[in-house]
Amino acid sequence: MSSELEVYILSYNRPEYLIRCIQSVLNQTIVGFPIIVLDNASDFDVVSVVSQFENDRISVVANPVNINSFNNFTKAISLSKSKFLTVFHDDDCMAPSLLQEQLNIFNEYPELGFVTTGVNLVYNEDEMLDFSVLKSSRSGFELFNSKCAILDEYFGGKIFGFSTVMYNRSIITSVVPEPQRFAQVIDRAYLLKLSESYSFAYMDSPNCNSFQHIGQDSYNRTWDFMFDLNLIQFYIECSLKFEKKYLIKFILNELALLYCLRHPLPNLRQVFNCINSVSLFEKFSFIIIYLPYNYLRNKLVFFIKNVLPIGFYNTLIKLKKL
Template identity: 30%
Template sequence: MTELCIFILTYNRPHYLKECLESIEAQSYNDFKVIVLDNASQFNCKQIINKFTNLNISYIRHSKNIGSTGNFMYAWSMNIDTPYTMIFHDDDIMHPELLKICLSTLKEYKNLAWVGTSFNTIKSKNFASKFENNKCEVFSQYYLANYLMRSGSLCFSSVVYKTSKLKAINLKQYISLYSIVFDRPLLLELSMDGGCAICNGQLVSYRVHPEQDSVTGPLKFKNILALITCYKKIILNEDSNSDINYYKKWASVSLAQSSINLTMRNQESIYKYLKKASLQLEIGLFEITIDTIKIIIKIPFRYIKRKLLVLLKENN
């Protein structure tokens, strides 16, 4: 039986899909199959897929675009028989050792729910030639929350899941609650039973571009509040004053930045977002407002800065 199923989520990016499949073909580990999930692209993916005769690839094209989260959920819902699952993105690229390292770690620590890796953000497919710090560290849910809260490096698409653990999650509920920011809450929930591991080596090339899902996907303020609340429940359960204080500052800054981003998108009052966050998360409104002003002041464009300050003042 094949050990690993790799889903590739793709939409209208033939040049990226080709590079992605090339990186999969170059893996030192090869006991896997690939399923490309095409989100109703306007080009023929098969022309690219057919070139990779050395890969065991299946192709599914949706009749309409079901969104990035919908495509992820489609992968999750498929009935596969492999003990391990990976849901990768067409605009990312794997280092040749990625799958080997993730699978060997999952086999060494049998209770883990998933293994992921660090990444480098680049505009080409060049990787660092050495991985001297390529050590995998095991995390409990609490320490994972602290790691992510402190901007620890983890590429979501690098994650290899134990299929049985992933299938036990109510993914539809997570996407409904968090929308496009469901990734961190999902990984935190999975790590509650058995933990997880993150490899320090930058084994994925994460591509930043205007069409990526994190930029174009649907997001509401309630999703941001749910994300912050997810961290709050985990951090406040432990009796650590330093972690609790760090959480409050992190939450304040995160809410300030999110309020600015949503205001620029929706042209609504920033203060409305800040007041709602303060009440729900029990964080001082004054502190969040000060953090918001600090972020606005650093914006280089005068017109945008002036507009945001006006929107902050409204209803205040």
């Protein structure tokens, strides 16, 4: 069955991470599937790095210019010819049995659109290939068949690693939410969009080590808060369309998470623990004060950067004509 699988690795300017990531894919309990590195115009010689493995299963597709991470992801979808597809990230590592377990689930439930798994957040690079935690945490998997059931998992505090998803390429369509609407948070919007049409399975054990480092979007404090607001709006749209009960969970959990994401924390682990630790007062202060403040702030910034300069330019043109 592994011959029906392709693994794509999205790569950009992290050769040491890429080497470690490829090693974790080669360590899988199944063999025979191709590994394609989709490099997003890195500054280093990707082919030279990959050739160190001397493995003809590994190939490189290099983008001449950087097309951003999500476009690189959709490129993998478009290039794939296999029945099953995994699009992995170069700073993550997969547990040796991950792909085999996902294929086993697909073999039992061929109607699933995708199979994903829990992740283990790692802060020490030396621990990235250590999966000893799995020995005591195997718990099987859950099936989700209702529309937008993935919202239950998001709001329940579970961590979905976007790179841990194996897609049933033979049945999923090219469902792509508008990238310009979501940017760095598009992974959540994408899986939510898929879950509207397809059932999925979630493996609760942490079959992926996700390295927490400064280069991640998770640590990028400069992104536009409007992307968060767009994601919130998308959640609400889906909740109203299918299950109104999600709205209550949304207010009490997701907003608290976004609130904490926008405040300095010692490390990212506290972010994912914040749902249970943030007080009710903080949750509602976020809704009443923080959301309107950020919305108005973004509108003001847009006005200063775009509207005022255009108005000033038009005024100069009129003065010149006089």
